[in-house]
Amino acid sequence: MNRGIKLMGTLINLLNLDHPKLLSVKQEVTENVLGSFPRLYQSYFHNRAYPTFYFHTQEMELLVKNANKHYQEDVERVVAVAEQVVNRVFVFQEAWDMERSNIPVTFQGSIDWTYIPSDDPEWTYMLNRHRFFIPLGQAYLLTGDERYAKAFCELLWEWINTNSKQSTSASLTWRSIDAGIRSSNWIKAYDYFKNSPHFTTEIFEKMLLSLYEHAQFLASDFSNWQAISNWGVIENEALFELSIFLHEFRQASVWQTLSLHRLKQTAHLQIMNDGMHWEQSPMYHNEVLLCYLKTVHLSQSNGIDIDPLIIEATRKMAYADVFMAKPNHHQPMKGDSDSFDLRDIITRAAILLRDPFLKYRGYSTIDFGNLWEFGIEGMDIYHKLAAEKPQVLSMGFEDSGNYFMRSSWEKEALYLYFHCGQLGGGHGHADLFHIDVYAYGKEFLTDLGRYNYSDSSPLRRELKSAKSHNTSLVDGLDFTECIDTWGFGRIAAPLMTKWNSNELFDYVEGSHDGYLHLDDPVYTRRKIVFVKPFYWLLVDEFDCKGEHIFSQSFHFSPGEIEVNEFTKSCFTKNRNEANIHLIPINSTPFTAVLKEGNISYEYNQLDKNSSVHYEAKSTGPTALMQLIYPQRPFEKDFPTVETVEVYDLFGGQVDHKDAQAIKIHMPFLEEDHIIIICHKKPSLHRMSYCIDGTQIFGEVVLIKRKGAKEEVILIK
DSSP states (O other): OHHHHHHHHHHHHHBOTTSGGGHHHHHHHHHOTTTTHHHHHHHHHHHOOOSOOSSOGGGHHHHHHHHHHHOHHHHHHHHHHHHHHHTTEEOOOSTTOSSOOOSOEEOSSSOOTTOOGGGOHHHHHHHTTTTTHHHHHHHHHHHOOHHHHHHHHHHHHHHHHHOOTTSTTHHHHOOHHHHHHHHHHHHHHHHHHTTSTTSOHHHHHHHHHHHHHHHHHHHHOOOHHHHHSHHHHHHHHHHHHHHHHTTTBTTHHHHHHHHHHHHHHHHHHHBOTTSOBTTOOHHHHHHHHHHHHHHHHHHHHTTOOOOHHHHHHHHHHHHHHHHHSOTTSBOOOTTTOOOOBOHHHHHHHHHHHTOHHHHHTSOSSOOHHHHHHHHHHHHHHHHHSOOOOOSOOOEEETTTTEEEEESOSSTTOOEEEEEOSOOOGGGOOSOTTOEEEEETTEEEEOOOOOOOSOTTSHHHHHHHSGGGSSSEEETTBOSSOBOSSSOBSSOOOEEEEEEEEOSSEEEEEEEEOTTTTSSSOOEEEEEEEEETTTEEEEEEEEEOSSEEEEEEEEEBOSSOEEEOTTTOOEEEOOTTSOEEEEEEOOSSOOEEEEEEEEEOSSTTOOEEEEEEEEEEEEESSEEEEEEEEEEOTTOOOOOEEEEEOEEOTTSOBOOTTTEEEEEEEETTTTEEEEEEEESSOOOSGGGSOEETTEEOOSSEEEEEEETTEEEEEEOO
16 A cells, blocks of 8 residues: 555655546546546546547557457567467567567566677667567557456566666666657557556556656766767657647656757758768667657647758758668668568558658558557548659769669669768768669679677677778778777778769769778779660779779579689679679779678578679779669570770870770660760860770760761760
């Protein structure tokens, strides 16, 4: 009884009993504090019409019916997760779990909330975020199985009783980011379990008091570091959510003012003008976007004004996702990122922003997760929303240095992603000049992922290094030094980028200062020409005086690859599917070496893959070039490639170090393409070059010939 009195007394003191909604409760408090107040307040809280979170209570029956009818696979999945949780078995595999796990961990009896398997505390942080309450709650509503509600109540009670903010284990269980995520999960879970007989008044009071403690913690914990970190967004979206959920509490208005001010500040600091998150990781770009989307959602649902800057940042981030997504809808594994499907996020953004452009790249109908996020009303909104095909295919995000080339919006499209931007902090990798290539329904060249955040695994640092990216190196040296999980030594900076895109071609180039510190400084530049919709020409230029070893690395998705012994071309060997050919076009002698390695499509998961590394030892300015040709399934008429001599205005042969040209015969088009690359910018009369009888002037030029017709296209 004393414990109950203390709980009720604390709760009463925290509530604003003069709140208009609580006048009847206040009367009961006055008449009989220990009698009816807890029950009455719980009843009021369960049945209040304001605020609105996610789906509406009155549509619950229809929501459950719809889910069981149209999302059977998802229903089976959440029920399977619920059974695991009932048996205290934990595997983190929910959508957008930041650090997934694949090996089940089982607790016999009480849970050790500080347990660290495999020397990776990220697992412990995931455990304490309580994301598993969401599928557990969905399974409860879908099946009515009270075991699920009982498990929720037991775990919630157990966690609150054993994890004091002041305990010595708080560094594992009370990090501010985890406190924020946990708060959001409790709030969402509350709507799932509130009508269960297992959800007693004492558990209800315990939960509210703990959420109050979470809110006070989040309100007091905000630094300049958090303002520029994804943590600051995640924590303050949760604080905003808490201010609405606990709006009858005396401090709620303070929390709301603080959280909205901080969310505006983080949007201003963290989101670049092009819509990309500065940390250069699609994974955390989208974790931040999810938070802004939730902020927009809750403000719309509850009539709360938020700064237009937050809404605009949300829209720009969602638009960035549209162009970032590969033809299979997955985000690139750039930086600390997993290969996740972006359609659920884009669908959510389309509903909230009522945006037909976004719907075109979302799901055709609302997905299971968003059904629970928006209810039947959201399903109707999405169904009625038109889908508008984007008019632009390729896009350069020049503020962040991310460039996306695309031949169409179809799943068979050709797609190349190129990066030449700032590192992006601890979640960034040494990936200047990195490219991803996807074509005809297949992923070919890819980032290798992140694997985990543990310094105990050498793979962590290896996967962050330049050697693990599709880029160029000088003397085998990393242009950016990765010291450990989060630390860097010397960091290369991008120096210059150029982007040009039209219906005939895309062109991008970039450079960095990663080798200017050498005794013989090397200025390195990468150029990529996309001749639509067929192939890319990749050119790596190294400007220096002395002798160096210049190399290119290409990492493939899992599958068999082969290198031709004579031409050194590298190609995949997919039967009855698309393939890709890397065709080197170099005047300098070079080697090609195949290697086996590892790729991580999601946190804590490894697969085997292969890579090819081209290497040339040369003195002075050197260029390494590759024709990247995706081959359609069953394509037989393969292009042939040959070098073409370049002559100056007076008929003198031009040194390959100054300019090179290649001729690509396209048999299925009955067309020849000649591409001229000037390694030195033309600046004199004599540098108006002649190639195969045609005079040109420009740094990058494409000549198309078909029969007697010729078209000269100035690219740069």
